Amino acid sequence: MIQTTVQVSGMACSMCEAHINDAIRAAFSVEKVSSSHSKGETVILSQAPLDENALRTAIDATGYTAGGDQHRSLRKERLFPFREEERVRSFRCRHRGHRFDIHTSYIGG
Numbered sequence: 614m615i616q617t618t619v620q621v622s623g624m625a626c627s628m629c630e631a632h633i634n635d636a637i638r639a640a641f642s643v644e645k646v647s648s649s650h651s652k653g654e655t656v657i658l659s660q661a662p663l664d665e666n667a668l669r670t671a672i673d674a675t676g677y678t679a680g681g682d683q684h685r686s687l688r689k690e691r692l693f694p695f696r697e698e699e700r701v702r703s704f705r706c707r708h709r710g711h712r713f714d715i716h717t718s719y720i721g722g
Contacts, residue, residue, distance in 0.1 A: 614658055615661065617656070617657040617668070618655070619679055620654050620680030621672060621680065622677065623677040625650055626650060627650070629677065631648075632675050632677075633672060633677060634647065634648055634655075637655065637657060637668070639671075640671040641659065641668070643663075644659055655672075
């Protein structure tokens with residue numbers, strides 16, 4: 614996944630955000646797009662890098678102004694980045710002799 618962040622000036626409300634999002638979805642095949650008028654930026658997730666000139670053209674056509682953009686490759690990370698191991702303890706019931714296992718997870722640094 615590629616994350617592209619574009620600075621967009623001229624957005625004033627959530628409707629402005631929706632105009633930008635719709636224009637980008639119409640012009641590109643993207644996984645996700647979200648805009649923020651308070652931050653003045655649009656974040657786009659796509660499988661492949663987007664053409665910068667086509668992206669600027671799509672945003673400028675809506676009446677807003679596209680600024681600089683940044684590309685960043687994303688990869689899935691584990692929920693807990695530290696070492697995780699599982700321990701299994703077996704026990705026998707004193708009265709009937711049944712065996713049961715207890716699974717515990719240890720998460721450490």
